[in-house]
Amino acid sequence: MKGLRDFVKLNLVIVFGVEVISNIAVAGLIGYFLDKWTFNNKVLFIIFLFLGVASGLYNGIKDLLKEAEKYEKLDKKDDNGNNNSNSS
Amino acid sequence: MKISIERKDKIIIGSILITFFISWIFAARSLPPTEEAFSSLGHRWVVTIGKVTINPSTVIMGTVVFLIIVWFATSVRKELRLIPGRKQALAEWLLDSFYQMVEDTVPDERFVKPTFVVATSLFLYIWVSNMLGSVPGISFVGFEDGTLKEISLFTDTWQPPTADLNTNLTYALMVFVISHAFAIKAKGFKAWLKSWFEPNPIMFPMNLIGELAKPLSHSLRLFGNIAGGGILVFIFSYLVKYFLVPVFLWGFFGIFVGTIQALVFAILAIAYISAQLT
Numbered sequence: 001m002k003g004l005r006d007f008v009k010l011n012l013v014i015v016f017g018v019e020v021i022s023n024i025a026v027a028g029l030i031g032y033f034l035d036k037w038t039f040n041n042k043v044l045f046i047i048f049l050f051l052g053v054a055s056g057l058y059n060g061i062k063d064l065l066k067e068a069e070k071y072e073k074l075d076k077k078d079d080n081g082n083n084n085s086n087s088s
Numbered sequence: 089m090k091i092s093i094e095r096k097d098k099i100i101i102g103s104i105l106i107t108f109f110i111s112w113i114f115a116a117r118s119l120p121p122t123e124e125a126f127s128s129l130g131h132r133w134v135v136t137i138g139k140v141t142i143n144p145s146t147v148i149m150g151t152v153v154f155l156i157i158v159w160f161a162t163s164v165r166k167e168l169r170l171i172p173g174r175k176q177a178l179a180e181w182l183l184d185s186f187y188q189m190v191e192d193t194v195p196d197e198r199f200v201k202p203t204f205v206v207a208t209s210l211f212l213y214i215w216v217s218n219m220l221g222s223v224p225g226i227s228f229v230g231f232e233d234g235t236l237k238e239i240s241l242f243t244d245t246w247q248p249p250t251a252d253l254n255t256n257l258t259y260a261l262m263v264f265v266i267s268h269a270f271a272i273k274a275k276g277f278k279a280w281l282k283s284w285f286e287p288n289p290i291m292f293p294m295n296l297i298g299e300l301a302k303p304l305s306h307s308l309r310l311f312g313n314i315a316g317g318g319i320l321v322f323i324f325s326y327l328v329k330y331f332l333v334p335v336f337l338w339g340f341f342g343i344f345v346g347t348i349q350a351l352v353f354a355i356l357a358i359a360y361i362s363a364q365l366t
Contacts, residue, residue, distance in 0.1 A: 011352045014309070022305035027297045055294035059301070066363075074192065 009071060016064055020056035027052025125326055128237055130319060132252075133230035143252055145228045150249040153217045183208060189355070194362045196274050203361050206266060210259055211354035214250055214310065218350055221248040221314060222342020244322070245338055248346075251315040256307035263357045264303045271364035306356055313349045317341030 031048025038044065093101075119125065134141050164175050172180060190204040225246035229237045249255045272280045284295050321341060325334040 008348070008351055008355060011348070018305045018309055019301070022301040022308065023297055026301040026304060030297070030300075051293055052297055055297040056301070058294055059298035067359075070193070070359075 012064065012067055015067065016060045019060040019063060020053075023056030023059060024049065024052040027055060119326070122326070126323075128229045128231065129322060130315075131230045131232055131237075132234065133228040133236045134234035136234075143254065145247045146249045146252040146255060149217065149220065149247055150255065152246075153213060153220065153249060156216055157212055186211065186354070190358055193358050194365060196365050199270055199274065199361070199365060202270070203358060206263070206361070207354045207358045210263075210357055211350050214259075214353055215347060215350035217248045217250050218314060218346025219342060220246040221251065221318065221346060222338045224338070245318070245342065248314055250310055251318055253307065253311045253315075256311045257303065259353075260303035260307035263306065263360055264299075267361040267364040270361055274365050302360060306353070306360070310349050310353050313345055314341075317345055 027048045028045070031045040031051075034048070035042060035044040132143060133145060134143055136142075160175070160179075164179050167173055167176065169176065186208045187200075187204050190207060191200055194200050194203050223246055224242045224244070226242075227240050227244040227247050229240055231237050268280070271283070275283070285292055286295075317337075318341070321334055321337040324337060
């Protein structure tokens with residue numbers, strides 16, 4: 001499983017980018033429709049776009065840290081297992 | 089390892105190569121001009137029945153993938169033995185390693201088995217359908233308005249269902265709903281509602297946008313990799329008149345990228361479910 005995990009780690013490269021873009025897209029959509037149904041002057045749309053940027057960075061960094069921590073823990077577990085099996 | 093080639097094999101390989109070269113010359117001469125070849129790029133054949141619009145290639149290939157998996161499962165079940173054969177060993181290794189991965193990630197013991205079932209079935213379906221994207225076969229080409237232009241034989245791969253955003257979005261939304269249903273079941277409705285306002289109520293819009301963006305990024309990642317790979321192979325192959333390159337690139341995008349993306353989709357499904365449970 002460790003070999004496979006090394007491949008999956010490559011995915012971390014695009015996790016952050018995709019997260020930020022999809023957050024901005026969702027926030028933009030919500031802002032666009034809220035704006036259309038309420039004041040119709042594009043203020044809410046722009047506010048929501050900025051909210052999307054902030055939320056993308058916040059959630060992206062949060063997820064990256066979580067993933068990194070998880071992989072670190074799993075790698076450490078694997079190393080310990082190998083050492084034990086070698087010494088025994 | 090020593091490889092010995094007999095005279096008979098040499099003749100067979102030589103005749104295959106000669107046929108390949110001759111057919112390549114004919115194929116290169118009969119290729120349409122650039123504008124015509126790229127005019128149908130990315131267009132799909134759709135059929136409208138009443139108010140419902142369906143994508144026949146996705147439906148047909150989806151059924152084929154489903155049948156392949158069912159056939160494999162029944163053939164493994166028929167030969168179930170204590171000392172496993174090749175197929176049984178493959179199935180056992182796959183399911184066992186997935187079960188361990190889910191056990192490592194999901195904190196609540198009650199939800200290990202349901203999560204395992206969801207993630208593994210997603211992985212199997214997506215993996216097999218990505219693999220179809222590496223085998224040359226029959227594909228449908230559509231006009232801009234969705235009508236059928238032609239059915240091309242062996243100039244493209246089978247169309248994998250995962251190259252259609254509808255399939256991926258369905259699975260991503262399914263994971264989204266399942267993760268929140270599990271969260272309500274594990275934590276209770278009040279605690280689940282409270283989790284939207286953490287660390288403080290000002291963060292509610294950000295949490296909402298972040299949660300809604302999850303299925304989008306989840307599905308678009310897979311769709312972009314598979315559909316983008318198909319388009320890239322088409323353009324590359326046209327540049328060199330379909331000579332050798334498509335075979336290599338189909339293999340690369342179908343087997344290598346396909347396996348990684350199927351694994352990533354399943355692992356992200358596990359991660360999203362376990363993130364809701366903590």
